[in-house]
Every structure is written in C-alpha cells, then in structure tokens.
Amino acid sequence: MKIYRARVLNIISLNKVEDFRNGYVAVDNHGKFFDYGEFSDSKLNKLKRVCPDLEVIDFTDYIILPAFIDMHLHLPQFHLRGRYGVSLLDWLKNHIIPAETKLTYEEQAHSYIKAFYEELYRNGTTTAVIFSSASTSFTDKAFEVASELGFRVILGKAMMDRKYLSMGLKVENAQKAMHDSIKLYEKWHKSKDYLFYAFSPRFAPATSEKLLKLVGEFAQKNDVYIHTHLAETQEEVKLVKKLFPKYKNYTEVYYRTGILGPRTIVAHAIHLKESEYKLLAKTNTKVAHCPSSNFFLHSGQADTQKMVQYGIELGLGSDVGAGPSFSLFTIMRDAYYVRKMPPPEAFYYATLGSAKALGLEKYIGNIGIGKDADFLVIKYPYWCRKDSSTDILMSQLMFLGNDHLTLETYSRGVLKYRKAN
Ligand SMILES: [Zn+2]
Structure with a gap:
C-alpha cells in the first residue's frame, strides 16, 4: 500500500x-x-x-x-490543432478530412498514437471518449496502444458512408462500415476493464439513414456505446434538413434511427429546438459539452442550463483538434465563459459528472x-x-x-x- x-x-x-x-x-x-x-x-x-x-x-x-475525463476528442486530429477554418464544414473539408484520409501511417501509427495518450496523461486525463479515423487498422492499433499504456478509452472507428464530406476518402458502404466496427467491438470491447468500444457514426451529414439504422439496431440488442456529433452549427443543421427531408429535425434523425439512448454520447448539441432537448432527455442520451472547440470554430454555444433543467447528463470534452487544448482546466474556464457556473460545477463536469454520464461512476470520477x-x-x-x-x-x-x-x-x-x- x-x-x-x-x-x-x-x-x-x-x-x-x-x-x-x-x-x-x-x-x-x-x-x-x-x-x-x-x-x-x-x-x-x-x-x-x-x-x-x-x-x-x-x-x-x-x-x-x-483525474480528468475527456468526453469527446479525435485521435487523428492530434496534429491538426490550431488550424484556422471559416466554419465547421469548411474546416472539415480543407483541413480535417484530407488529413485523416492520409492517416494510414502504418509505420508511424504506434508512435503517433502513443504520443496522443501521453499528452492526455500529461494533462491529468486518464479516461477519454475518442473518435478514431475511418481506418479499421488504425483503430485496431489505437486499441492496442491504449491496452499497452493502460489508458482507459471509449473508442471507435469513424463510420462514414456518404460521399458529401468524404472527398478523397475511400467511402465504405454501410454494411462494410458496420461489419468492420463489429469486428473491432468483438475484439476489444471490455477485453480489459479499461477498454470500451463506441460505434461512431461521424455525424448525420457523413452517414446514410441505412447506416444509422444498422447502428441503432445493433445497439438495441447489445451492450454498446454510441458516439457521434449533433447540431454543432446552423449550417450543419440546414444540411441535415436537406439530406433527411422526412425528419422534423436533426435530433429526430438520430431518434428514429435508434441512435439515441443511455449509452449514447452526442458532442455539442448546440442548435436545438425545445422538442429536441425533450428527445435527449426522454432517451437519457448524454452530451459532451465542448466550449473551447465551439469558440474556436464560432459554432455557437450549448445551453447547458437548459440541459440541466431537462435532466440531461453532461460532461466536458476538449474536442481536439477543433479544441486547441487538451487541458480540462482550460475547458472548464471556457465553460464558465459560456455560462457562469461555480467552480465546483465545472470540476464536476470534468470528473464525476462525465463518469456518471458514461455509467462508470462506480469505478472512476472521484x-x-x-x-x-x-x-x-x-x-x-x-x-x-x-x-x-x-x-x-x-x-x-x-x-x-x-x-x-x-x-x-x-x-x-x-x-x-x-x-x-
Ligand atoms: Zn468532434
């Protein structure tokens, strides 16, 4: 002892x-x-x-x-922080998607991923909810390195089967994206008590309804996390309206396809109507609030007060690489600049609040x-x-x-x- x-x-x-x-x-x-x-x-x-x-x-x-918990960030964007973009969609097109596409990194993958987890440790973070790239082998490697370093992850391969934002990316069809994700899930989910798999449809504009439904159906029958983005910018909300005309709003796209639930983490959740907050609350869906990223891309700011009123559980995320900093101290400060909150509340969202949102409060959080x-x-x-x-x-x-x-x-x-x- x-x-x-x-x-x-x-x-x-x-x-x-x-x-x-x-x-x-x-x-x-x-x-x-x-x-x-x-x-x-x-x-x-x-x-x-x-x-x-x-x-x-x-x-x-x-x-x-x-120790801190980071509720939302992107492994393949480790080296892409601080790159100015006019808007979320512009930033994704010009900086992120092309770089993630090149991320096969076979030789460098191990050292790249190791440096990423070490950076989290250096910031006092021992648990993180992480988007990998769309590459199955890179995601497999990301689990391997997390296992070696003893880093607690809720991690998954980005699922993207829609051409729109996948320029240059070899677009997988929905079945292939699902098949490869299930393989990774079977190999890694709970293989150690600190490794968890998250099915990770990138966001509605990059995924088909078919893919979302496949993920939703799988989640109904299995013990899985789902990790995605929701209503980060107005431009994105409009795009979703165009791509999914039969649904009333963005949150309903996820709700009707079975994506929402108590093990689902949606990042951002900024531009929502009242009925959308209700859907998140009704399904017990969790929110990763990422204020630094939202400042960086001028995406708008989440109404966490409203989330609290509706009983929606939330935690804080760095959203690296749109968020420039890994430090939860910085994220807490930015959360305060969005909405006045007493320091204990901010610390709660950076630790125990996130643990609760992830259903892991028996093991971690304080x-x-x-x-x-x-x-x-x-x-x-x-x-x-x-x-x-x-x-x-x-x-x-x-x-x-x-x-x-x-x-x-x-x-x-x-x-x-x-x-x-
Ligand atoms: Zn993100």
Whole structure:
C-alpha cells in the first residue's frame, strides 16, 4: 500500500467538494483507493496495522485531484490543432478530412498514437471518449496502444458512408462500415476493464439513414456505446434538413434511427429546438459539452442550463483538434465563459459528472474507497496562496490552470506521467 500526503480536493457532487488541507490518499496494491481523508499519526498507525509495509510519499506542498475525463476528442486530429477554418464544414473539408484520409501511417501509427495518450496523461486525463479515423487498422492499433499504456478509452472507428464530406476518402458502404466496427467491438470491447468500444457514426451529414439504422439496431440488442456529433452549427443543421427531408429535425434523425439512448454520447448539441432537448432527455442520451472547440470554430454555444433543467447528463470534452487544448482546466474556464457556473460545477463536469454520464461512476470520477486510483498531483501554483479557501483555490485553478501544473498522473494506482525536472 502507498500513502500520498497532500492537500486533497475531491469532487462529491455538482455543488459539494471535500478539501483535506493536511490530507492523504491510500492506494492498495490492486490500484484502488483504500482510504483518504485528513492525515494524522493515529491514522497512519492504524493503516500500518493493516499493511505493515506501507510506503508514505510526501506531497505536502502539492494538491491531489481526481483525474480528468475527456468526453469527446479525435485521435487523428492530434496534429491538426490550431488550424484556422471559416466554419465547421469548411474546416472539415480543407483541413480535417484530407488529413485523416492520409492517416494510414502504418509505420508511424504506434508512435503517433502513443504520443496522443501521453499528452492526455500529461494533462491529468486518464479516461477519454475518442473518435478514431475511418481506418479499421488504425483503430485496431489505437486499441492496442491504449491496452499497452493502460489508458482507459471509449473508442471507435469513424463510420462514414456518404460521399458529401468524404472527398478523397475511400467511402465504405454501410454494411462494410458496420461489419468492420463489429469486428473491432468483438475484439476489444471490455477485453480489459479499461477498454470500451463506441460505434461512431461521424455525424448525420457523413452517414446514410441505412447506416444509422444498422447502428441503432445493433445497439438495441447489445451492450454498446454510441458516439457521434449533433447540431454543432446552423449550417450543419440546414444540411441535415436537406439530406433527411422526412425528419422534423436533426435530433429526430438520430431518434428514429435508434441512435439515441443511455449509452449514447452526442458532442455539442448546440442548435436545438425545445422538442429536441425533450428527445435527449426522454432517451437519457448524454452530451459532451465542448466550449473551447465551439469558440474556436464560432459554432455557437450549448445551453447547458437548459440541459440541466431537462435532466440531461453532461460532461466536458476538449474536442481536439477543433479544441486547441487538451487541458480540462482550460475547458472548464471556457465553460464558465459560456455560462457562469461555480467552480465546483465545472470540476464536476470534468470528473464525476462525465463518469456518471458514461455509467462508470462506480469505478472512476472521484476519490472514493474501492474506486480505481486515478488522480493527478499538481504543483501549488505561485499565483495561489497555500492557505486559500476551497472556493478561491478551485476558482484560481479553473481560471489560471493549465497542463504545466501537472506533476504526476496516476491511473489505477500506476504512475503514468511525471514532469521532467
Ligand atoms: Zn468532434
């Protein structure tokens, strides 16, 4: 067993945070949190009686936080961040689709993917919901590397069978896209307790009704995640209206084809009518709110207040590469700029809220006895007093924090990243 002494900030709910100033977390040999709270000698002696060979690691000048969860990002866009685009569809056509097309990367795939997961670890993120490219072999490799690095993924091959946005891409037909996705699902889904497959129709403009229905039917009969995009821009909403004339709106396209449900994550969900919020709530569909990406592409901003009112569960996503930053600190700050939210609420969406939305709150999301020991250790920033109140500390971390703060990241009790001196 290992005991890490630090100031421990733990997220309990939307508006409840635990703050142990002279705190500790105890991690057992299986990588689970064994105990945590305010440190004392009597506590240490008690733990020593349970585990005589325990090791104490002193981070008393540091802060421990639950590890972050990124609810939406794109692996093949790792190298495409910060590329200016006039609009979502323009950006996809000019920068993203052509580059993803070239992403066979057979030789470089391993190092490319490894660098991507390492960047997540460097940012204190240990779980992510990830779009791969349309390549089956690249997606297979993405799982292989996640398995090697112990990175928790909800990952899937992008499914695209419509020519419109697939310029240059070898367009698969719906059956082939489905067949290859099922093969990947059978090979990887829950093959380890941190690997999950997500069927990933890119978004309605890139998929046929037939493909959406195939995914929907499969999801009715099987335990699967579905990951897609919804109503990111007005231009896209108009396009969907044109491509799917018999449906009342964008959300209804997904609803009628069986795409929505409690294991479905839709990114963005910005340009929605009242009836669409109702459909998301009725189907218990989850939303990945990606404020940095939405600022970057000037897509509009999601009405998360309305989502909360409807009881729609949400988490925060970086949406790399439209989102320039992997840092959930930055995403939390941008979420605040979209809508005033108290820091504990933003931290909740970056951790436990996402875990709940993914149905994984029994295992991850915060510091809890028996949960996987996923946490990060951050330096006390020079701009923050050590005797700051909980509110001020969280607020400053949210507005001023970034990737540079991470000293170490642990997943299931294993050190995954340590900042070089
Ligand atoms: Zn996206």
